[in-house]
Amino acid sequence: ILETALRLFQERGYDKTTMRAIAQEAGVSVGNAYYYFAGKEHLIQGFYDRIGAEHQAAIRPVLEREKDLEARIAGVLKAWLDVAEPYHEFAAQFFKNAADPESPLSPFSPESAGPREESIAIHREVLAGSKAKVPEELRDVLPELMWLSQMGLVLYWVFDRTEGRERSYRLAERGARITTRGVSLARFRVLRPLVHEVHELFTDFLPGMTKLLPDPGRGSTIG
Known part of the structure; x- marks a missing residue:
């Protein structure tokens, strides 16, 4: 079916x-x-589940092989592009539905909670298995921000008409580089409040984000 x-x-x-x-x-x-x-919406949720399962399988070799954070992030993002490619032609067909914050197809909807949380867990694993030093207080915050970054890549991919989605792959690589630099800078305590500010911005204004894990740094004293 x-x-x-x-x-x-x-x-x-x-x-x-x-x-x-x-x-x-x-x-x-x-x-x-x-x-x-x-209904049709549940069929799309089934599609999300399939993409998630295929992605989980595709990233295993990357996560087992790579310890460098940039390589892990880039590998995970490009693996998603690989498994999603066969479905690219109809992706734009339901994007207008997924873009509706009230739609169950929205990645922020309660109906999408399972795939969303599994994807965030992947980014948590990306961080945990790398040799990068991630501050304890940011270990829950960063995976959520990384997932939001991936959603930006997905949006770009939907409308990417370059051959082989070449620009999407380039965006994945450059995004991985920028994210890695951001994580490296987060080692400096003076910059950590900025990470929390960005996280709070999304949790306060994006539908569905308030239902994710709370920012453990909110309300804490950061010196």
Whole structure:
């Protein structure tokens, strides 16, 4: 059913594809389709789950091999681009739905909590397994900011029409370099409040971010 839905989303567009059409093309009854997926939105959540599982498998060699933080970040981001590439043609079809903060397709929605938290956990693992020295008080904050950075890459990728998504891969590499420099600078206590300020900016103003882990540095004294 999911395979059929993804094909129809690509051929007809997300809005014009009905659950009845998906069931007919998949050779199942409409009731059977609804038994497995309550609606089109749940099919997209299934797509998110698939991408997440494929990404988890793709990053294992990178995380086992690399200890350099920049290489780990770049490897994880480029692995996502690799596994997402087959779905690029229909990505823009449902982006307008995902961009709606009230939509269950939004990466900030309660319905997307599972994939979102798994992705943040990947960035937490990226940091923990690197040789970079990450201040204890930033170990929960930085993975969330890294995930937000990845969301920026995903948005760019959706509209990237360069051959082989070449510019998206370049953005992943440059983003990894900048993030690594930021983490390195965060070793200096005088700069740590800035990291907390950025984190608070997102948690206060982005829908769904307030439901993530609280900033452990909020309310603490940073000398």
